[in-house]
Amino acid sequence: MNRRRCVTVAITVVCALTALAAPAHVAYAAPVPPTAPPAAAAASPALPGKSLEEVRREIDALYRQAASATDAYNLAEERARKQSTEIAELGRAIAAGQARIAELRKRAGAAARAQYRNGGIPDGARLVLSGDPRLFLDGAGRVQQGQKATKDLLGELEQAQADLESYTKDASSHWTRLEAGRVKQAKAKKEIEARIAAARALESRLRVTERQRLLALEREEQRRAQTAWLGTGALGPATAGTGPQGSKAIEFATAQLGKPYVWGAEGPDSYDCSGLTSQAWAAAGRSIPRTSQEQWRLLPRIDVKDMRPGDLIIYHADASHVGMYIGDGMIVHAPRPGRNVTVAGAGSMAILGVVRPDK
Template identity: 65%
Template sequence: MNRRRHALATLTVVCALTVLASPVLTLQASAAPLPPPPKQTKKTLEEVRQEIDGLYRQAATATDAYNLAEEKTKEQSEEIVKLARMIVSGREKIEDLKARAGAAARAQYRNGGLPDGAQFVLTDDPQLFLDNAGRLKEGQKATKDLLGEMTATQAELTTYAKDASINWTKLEANRVKQARAKKEINDKIEAAKKLESELAAEERARLLRLEEQEQYRNQTAWISSGVLKGLSDRTTPAGKRAVEFATAQIGKPYVWGAEGPGSYDCSGLTQTAWSAAGRNIPRTSQEQWRLLPRVDITDMRPGDLIVYYKDASHIGMYVGNGAIVHAPRPGRNVTIAGAGSMEILGVVRPG
């Protein structure tokens, strides 16, 4: 019996040791050295160019969001000021109506609760009664109209206050949108600048040449398509004034959110140029694309606006001979470029 118990105990210990040893073996196996990570391949200059271009395009999209929020903020602020003036005017009107109602009430009190006209009606003279009965009726109508006007004015004041509250909420929402867009713009621009700053001077010069070569290839392909055949460089007087204004800004720097006179972003330039020509157009490139009349590219004329990229994030003004004037991006100045040097979405005509 003792031998059997001893053998059983021994078997139990062996089993336990086997179980405990298993994870150790597993850990030892998993502790084998991992293969070295693959070497990071350096990006080509073309890849860097595409990344920088992508960042600036994202910044342009955010700039449109910023400009739209800013435009809405201005509209809401103006509406709030307008409503505030209407509220003040309404309150002054209420005070005037109250004064008039008070005067009528005091007159009735002095006459024993009867309006002035009623004193004449209660006369024993039939002719005087007939002459003044109409006056009493008119007085009653005037009192009724006075009370009705007070009620209507109070209702207007309530509506104005409600509208002002709604516009204030919208104003704050647009301010939040502005702040977010501003942060995104700055982040994208800083990221693009950082990428460019990490390049040697020679590489930065090559980067600029790559950018110019890409634009040249696109422009050449666009012209080769025959798009300019039969296209006239004649335009309207307003179109001519818009082109003259836009080209006069050549050399001024791109600054996001800027509408002149010292700097511009792309849609700030087109909006201000057409404003100088006597035509008010929307602030952002996306709104200009969405709201202005569209024309076929084969029918465009100087002064028309060419919208670029699928998200309508860039815009320039056609000046004739297959060229545009535009504010390209941060770090660049207003300049003349090939109208087909970027991906064209379509053409709109302000006037």
């Protein structure tokens, strides 16, 4: 894949503005009229009392809150799937345990019926009554074997019953955790929907021209952050090449460009941020945690200056966003509701750290 074809670094050239002011000692200088406020600070006609920049920040905060709730939702969903699988396995173990107990009881009943057919006389007493020494010796061996078999049978039955009780207890515990997880999942879903609805309601009150300016402000903020990040020298020289799995993960992720962000989605038609990265690495043959917070918690961490294409960059203090580094200071990611999978500057958001799935 030609990475250079789809990766570009946008560098904004900021023109210097010359301040116009008359020298203080010139008494006859006319007063300088106040300059007009920039478009970003201008009040929004649709939202009196708020500048477009304030609206942008408010919308961004709402989507950030939705992203945090999405991570909680995804984690609850992942745990629910795991617990459901474990419950199913325990169910099979319980069924097998019940069948084993039934078999052991059947064998114990057969032994009891055999003794009844012998008149209820224990085998030891029958040997004492025997007058044939050879029969006595042969019978003594069989009695010892029979006693051991009976003892083993009872021990096995007792163990099977204990195992069954343990399986049942574990299953009950799993059900309790599963139900608690479902409650958390439902709560997170409501929070996600509420935050997204609030952000969209705020956007819907803006005029078409204001929405266009809002998008321009968003892009300008990203460009400014990217330029500032590159200026710090945080991005070290590319010394390590991409591993074979990393190349496959990048190929998968970039093939999703243009697909919409949908919270909780893992493809193939839409993705959320960690749905994209987890599926990209799954396509490369590496299973990683589903959520950005779990990716940050469980995957090996590396320094930003040492990152290579295929690594995952975790964003924000709460690790609520993730993108895949594709080289040249760029990432591919699923930004937020209302946006599509895209290529962006790696430093366009606040970086928490970097993790490497194939380390």
